[in-house]
Amino acid sequence: MLSRVADSLYWMSRYLERAENTVRQLDVTMSLMLDTGGASLESRWQRMIAALGKQTGTVWEGSLEEMAHKLVFDRIETASVKYCVNAARENARQVREEISTEQWQRLNRLFHFVHSPHTEAQFRSNSSDTLASIIDGIYLFKGTTDTTMIHGQGWQFIRLGRYLERAYATATLLEVYQHDLFEQASGERDGHLYLEMVGLLRCCTSFEAYCQVYTADLTAGRLVEFLLLNRDFPHAIRYCVDGIRQSIEAIQQSGGRRAPDDLTAGMGRLHAMLVYTSIGEILSGDPAAFLHTIREQCLRIHELIYRYYVHYSIQSALAV
């Protein structure tokens, strides 16, 4: 497959995953605001922006409604849902011949939905419904992707983008929240902390899944264990890393080229971190540093994929 095409499919998928993450975090943050007791609007909003990986640049001010509107509909703000959907569609448009007609139509509908003045009006009166519709649009696209596209290299690049983005986003989220979780957790177990923990789980659509594994008894340690090390839950980092590894292997097999040593090594290192470390070791050590390393490893894998499959030098390719 053309390198440029792989690049576009990968980013199409990453941007949609990013839009989904933004929508979900916004929804959770807005519903947490309804309980006035806990942290302030200002601190919650800043924490969410940090969890979205956007610490610099934009000044966020105004009422919650104004900021929320901007985070969904602003065309220029790179964290916004509209920005991500635009970027995903623009990438899809450039590989229109590679994706199925059904996929393209799904994405087009989502694009027109986010751009419709009607949607903005709906958001002002009932934000939660609008956010749910956007998530639905993204789910439909993912389902259509899995059912209408050949599961060849292109699909694997889509999967790669999805899981890399998700692993990175979950690691960022945990890193931002871990201070609140552990600093405040020592001592009281009041209702607010409970709400915060539920919120964190809902950011990853994992509240129900958590309860199935650990019951509704929420503790910070279990929560981190679940989102970090669970191998069966699709939003857990361990699960995502397994997905990344499978996709890279599939791409190598279909291409018939030997995997480059540094990519194999980088992948193995990240995998080993999650498989051969217990939650006790992580928590008694430096959890923030551990999460940070995971993020760095994700970035490294992204770079290696690009160096090997997308931006390789002509000389190295001719030498093979």
Added chain:
Amino acid sequence: MNASHPVELETLYGDYPLDHAFDEMREPSGEVRAHYRALAEALAKLPAEELQRRKQSVDLAFLTQGITFTVYGGDEGTERIFPYDLLPRLVTAQEWDHIERGLTQRITALNLFLRDIYSDAKILADRIIPRELVYSCKHYRRQMRGLQVPRNVYIAVVGSDLLRLDSGEFVVLEDNLRVPSGVSYMLTNRRVMKRTFPQLFSSYGVRPIEHYPQLLLATLRSLAPEGRPEPNIVLLTPGVFNSAYFEHTYLARQMGIDLVEGRDLVTHDNVVYMRTTDGLKRVDVIYRRVDDDFSDPLVFRPDSALGCTGLFNAYRAGNVTVTNAFGTGLADDKAVYAYVPRMIRYYLDEDPILPNVETFLLSEAGERKHVLANLDKLVVKAVGESGGYGMLIGPHSTAAQREEFARQIEANPRNYIAQPTLAFSRAPCLIDDRLEPRHVDLRPYILFGDKVNIVPGGLTRVALEKGSLVVNSSQGGGSKDTWVLE
């Protein structure tokens, strides 16, 4: 009209003048032509709301399918639905047979002309066409001199624009020999029409066109370099900002070939490769949708990054086929056009089946004088432009516009031609919920590989604005499906 089923057609018509222009559906007396009767009756039976409902469902289908084109000159990347009309344009079997023979003859002669010009130029030595006309053409490519192109095919993909005059006769307005576009709309219109009027369609016995992508692929395959039995065929697009990008992706998908941009290609030792995730892969045939100028910065415009550096040398070495060939724009230059009937006689020793439109060459002093005196009655066109750009329509122009054109003509007469304002034919269109006639042309698509192949039909382009004569999509034109009857 069938007496036993009287149809209240009059209620269907809006503002429907029948004057000197040929009407595709109605006789000058107002009676519906025989082959349009079934259509007219079907329309008369449909409630107006039903027609509107079908139209809205098609609109929505176009939008969600992203069947749009990009308009230049507005905001960057403005996308619009390609305007279309819901009613088919009908062409009878005899009419089509005549068109098909005429185009086959014409394209054969044009290809021989290109081959001649880029080898011995006998037609110039025999003084059939003036030397300076050819060598002053901005699409003439001296780099093509003496270059052997595969199977001697210069123009594998052609779209010629036909008009129908008041006499009912088809004439050729222009040939598009560089990168003709619009074929995806022809195919999409057909798909939509089959869904919108299934019964009418099947009752008419319409000849199919859906195999066009397959024919195109076979044409491209037949032009592959020697010794490449399983050629890697790609479609080269300028990219997502090109107005025809939808078409490029559509054709690539329908043919199952890779859609590449210049940045995907590299040349090494006069071989073209594309960058894939599995390393470099050799490219054998390039269906080029990028203009000559932008194809290779080493040979053509040095400031263009749309093409592939070194492409022309690989082409010259015979390692890759690029089609259409470079320099084919010479033969669709609007001044060279005036000589096509003479080419047909010269190369084929036949009389032209499809005539030209009368054309004044402004480089000739006598003709120039006549044209400048009659600018308000004539259509003036820049010879190297396409898409309806660089055009003056005399009767619809202001004095200031005519003055501006007169000045440009005096400055560079070779760059312009003039033609009479043609009363070309009109076909009924659905305007609001009534039928009104609008001017139409017809662009059939001709493929030329082992032999000439024309799918029965083409793109009927419509000047949707009332009274307008401009059918280009970039200038407010639309299209309708073309049904060639068995």
